[in-house]
Amino acid sequence: MKQLPEKFLSRMETMLGEEFPDFLKSYDFPRKFGLRVNTNKISVEKFLEISPFHLEPIPWIDNGFFYNENDRPSRHPYYFAGLYYLQEPSAMTPASQFSIKPGEYVLDLCAAPGGKATELGAKLQGKGFLAANDISNSRAKALLRNLELFGIKNSMVTNETPAKLAKYFPEFFDKILVDAPCSGEGMFRKDLDVAKTWDETRPAFFGKLQREIITQAISMLKPGGKLLYSTCTFSPIENEGLISFVLENFPEMELLSLSDYEGFSKGCPDWGNNDPRLAKCVRIFPHHMEGEGHFLALMKKDGYSVSNKTSPSVKPDKASKKLLDEFFKNMSEPLDFSRIDIRNENVYYLPEADTASLKGIKFLRNGLFLGELKKNRFEPSQPFAMSLQMKNFNNIINLSSSDTRVMRYLKGETLILNEDEASQKGWHLVCTDGFPxxxxKVVGTTLKNKYPAGWRLHY
Known part of the structure; x- marks a missing residue:
């Protein structure tokens, strides 16, 4: 068994009682690896038809699968097409359990690196608004990259404290996910380094921080809206203790039941206030399920929500519109110029939400970055490519995932095309098996590679 902190083990033995030996044995089991299908780009059924991997369904995740580590899905072209996200199976549970409808306004408050935000965005299907925030700038950059890879075009990525966001978004969101920073006890089996940093003061430290975060989150939730709170720790003070704090201090918040699964554990046997409502909370233990430790609680705010405001109309100048029209004549659908925002020659497609009054907030991206206006031309961006389907653009280079040119493209190399592939000059959307x-840019029988340097393969 891995070396675990003695005071952690003592508390877990008190919590679990006769289940404690089974809990200890679970640390000798090999960890499981998970893959979650991006339903914003492909259905689960279609993905299974084309998948080259050895997959087994994760029973409690509709679009989640265990994969064989030897498959190395992070190096397959489908990964770079954004067809899936690699995520620990239990960590898929909060976003999977959260019912999101296209058109809703959704906030992932502690979102980096994007495992849950990408799933929330996929559920929106391009409608409504996703705000994804992280207080760390470096982690927010990773979050942005993953949302771009997933083709999420109706998002805003912010880099703010919850308190600052709350000033700008009072009672604004239909749904809020708070995957709170925590002591990480549920990840000890996955990453022993987390266990090495643990001491008995960490649960109380994070418990205080979580109360501050949840207070701000509740203020941003619409009446009638729902909030899902989750952690990857076993500590009662950070889990049932936090929910007790909410129920005691925010009478407008009601604890709801989550969908059941036979491996879910309800509530904590050692939480001492005997509130029967806490049985609606869900715990994931590694000796009950094939995943790491997790906690979930779903709450609803009393009242009725009002309809969302849409973004104000904006108009590009005539010269910019002409350059955009020239490029977008190759698109199967017209561009909605009422949502185009041009800043310093960069062109953005704004989300539906009214975000016009956000001056002073730190954000990495508001909407989809379409590309740049340069002298006499428009150059499309990588995030724009990832937001498209192959049918959206007229000029296509579609390569089989087994074609060696795919990996060469991902490394930034120039490609040689055959005559059929090079029948049209100019900008082309490069795809693999039909996925961008x-x-x-085709010149003669050469494809000049426009895959950005920061995205390229280096092996």
Missing amino acids: LGWG
């Missing part, structure tokens, strides 16, 4: 990877 990025842009290239």
